[in-house]
Amino acid sequence: PHSFFLSRHGQSEYNKSLKIGGDSDLTELGEQYALDLGKFASEKICVDEETGEAKPARLWTSSLVRTVQTARHIPHPKIKHPETGRNEWIQMDHRIYRSLDELYAGVCDGMTYEEIEQMYPEDFQRRQEDKFNYRYPRGESYLDILSRLDPLVMEMESYREPLLIVGHQAVLRLLYGYFIGKKREDCPRLSIPLNTVIKLTPRTYDCEEERICLST
């Protein structure tokens, strides 16, 4: 069966200054991860490990700068069509989905958690108590993201090629949680570390999981 590869973007300027949201660029560390991920994709995703030949694979990112930058060293090899064997060259197909964008924190976008706790103490408390359902004022909840991810999950299930998704913490918690069969209320506290590719290979009722840490 084909695998899904999930990765957060490399460290962004906002990550570094502990701010949430925004649309900042990668830091130098983040750029290093982008290079590492490009190498990983060319060796482990776009290639048939047995024959060493290029094989079709797909790439999805969000519409935010930090995921697109993280994906920019991923090769898009042109390969012979695997089924017809004819000279119909196909490429690793890169799609940008706004529905993969990070949870939008509304009025709290661009703030640190410390600033949120000071300015909106009641909201901060409510979110601790029910992180899944809590919706930021003028922003989103995890539950909101789940509904925009629904059509993407359908599409993922129909693919026959490996798929690499370069996304964001909240969005990947939900996708990962869905595929490993977690209760949705538990997803907001799952650990999806930076600098790590999570490889999921679907089995009949669950997924085989491997975590590959790429930090150099």
Ligand code: G3H
């Ligand atoms: O705001 C974006 C974060 O990646 C989501 O993290 O749900 O733990 O606050 P959080």
